[in-house]
Amino acid sequence: MRTFNIVTTAGPLAQQLQKKIDGKTKPLGALGQLEALAQQIALIQQTESPKLSAPQMLVFAGDHGAAKAGVSAYPQDVTWQMVENFLAGGAAINVFTRTHGLPLAVVDCGVAHDFGERAGLINCKLGAGTESYIEAPAMTAERCAQAFENAVALVTRYAESGCNVIGLGEMGIGNTASASLITHCLTDHPLEVCVGRGTGLDDAGLNRKQQLLAQALGRTGKMRDPAKVLQEFGGFEIATMVGVILAAAERRIVVLIDGFVVGAAALVACTLYPAARDYCVYCHRSAEAGHRVQLAAMQAQPLLDLGLRLGEGTGVALAWPLVKAAVAFLNDMASFASAGVSEKA
Numbered sequence: 001m002r003t004f005n006i007v008t009t010a011g012p013l014a015q016q017l018q019k020k021i022d023g024k025t026k027p028l029g030a031l032g033q034l035e036a037l038a039q040q041i042a043l044i045q046q047t048e049s050p051k052l053s054a055p056q057m058l059v060f061a062g063d064h065g066a067a068k069a070g071v072s073a074y075p076q077d078v079t080w081q082m083v084e085n086f087l088a089g090g091a092a093i094n095v096f097t098r099t100h101g102l103p104l105a106v107v108d109c110g111v112a113h114d115f116g117e118r119a120g121l122i123n124c125k126l127g128a129g130t131e132s133y134i135e136a137p138a139m140t141a142e143r144c145a146q147a148f149e150n151a152v153a154l155v156t157r158y159a160e161s162g163c164n165v166i167g168l169g170e171m172g173i174g175n176t177a178s179a180s181l182i183t184h185c186l187t188d189h190p191l192e193v194c195v196g197r198g199t200g201l202d203d204a205g206l207n208r209k210q211q212l213l214a215q216a217l218g219r220t221g222k223m224r225d226p227a228k229v230l231q232e233f234g235g236f237e238i239a240t241m242v243g244v245i246l247a248a249a250e251r252r253i254v255v256l257i258d259g260f261v262v263g264a265a266a267l268v269a270c271t272l273y274p275a276a277r278d279y280c281v282y283c284h285r286s287a288e289a290g291h292r293v294q295l296a297a298m299q300a301q302p303l304l305d306l307g308l309r310l311g312e313g314t315g316v317a318l319a320w321p322l323v324k325a326a327v328a329f330l331n332d333m334a335s336f337a338s339a340g341v342s343e344k345a
């Protein structure tokens, strides 16, 4: 598997930035979490005056073999049907990205459907859905490595056209189950707290999901190696997102993380390369059980907490104005000195 050169953003610039932020015309710390966000983005870019350029929202889609076993409230066909909906502009992510002027593209990482050549759809197909991890590894090591190669090519393409901020979303029926297994393996929290209702399973459905996932874990035994966990339990869209996070961090691109499923990709990426954490902005807290576990493991304070449990990158699109506002205050807000305002007595 390819390696990535990812360096922590921590360093002496942090103190200078804190001084700049503290010099703004506001009580110390009064912009709360926006101050930490401004600082994070400035550190990623290693400048006191960061700029967000050519932002890009990407929705990664893939099918999951385990969906047929009944880990979701919806049938597998919803994956390709929703991709059609994205391409037609009718999904929640289309509406929110349009609302905030974020360009959107869909990446087919392995949907079990032939879309042909389509505007707005990037072909990164790794197969027609993964194997069911209840019986066999979800993907081979070669497929996983190919996902990383696809991701590097994708990030390179955007970076070369001036993009320095990428938002991640996903679509794949059954992918909260995959994210639950990953979260359990990489955080050591009991499976029960990592599994939730996804698209809305009832109690019996949730019970069945828990049992099927326990069966999958029974097949593999305890695993902690993030690359192995990804190969055994991941999805093609999750593996591609892991690669995108790492490739973006390598190029000092800001990565906007959505909810539980993108969070699972971030967990794998940051377990492989802890410095990748510095490049990830956690946009919201999903209502999906298990997201809390991930956020705690990442020591992340998400920007929004709206009870969303949709995926698609909706949390990213909704948080985007806050990300822009954080950069804007750091660049444009007057200081006590420039505005002639008296400092604290």
Ligand SMILES: Cc1cc2ncn([C@H]3O[C@H](COP(=O)(O)O)[C@@H](O)[C@H]3O)c2cc1C
Pocket: 071, 072, 073, 074, 078, 082, 170, 171, 172, 173, 174, 175, 176, 177, 197, 198, 199, 200, 310, 311, 312
């Ligand atoms: C109509 C519809 C639109 C969606 N948009 C995102 N998801 C979300 O639900 C899926 C994960 O939940 P589970 O693991 O329970 O299948 C993912 O595809 C995710 O993005 C949707 C799900 C549905 C049904």
Ligand SMILES: O=C(O)c1cccnc1
Pocket: 176, 198, 199, 258, 259, 260, 261, 262, 286, 287, 288, 291, 308, 309, 310, 311, 312
């Ligand atoms: O938070 C998420 O990513 C999520 C929650 C439910 C369904 N799909 C995605």
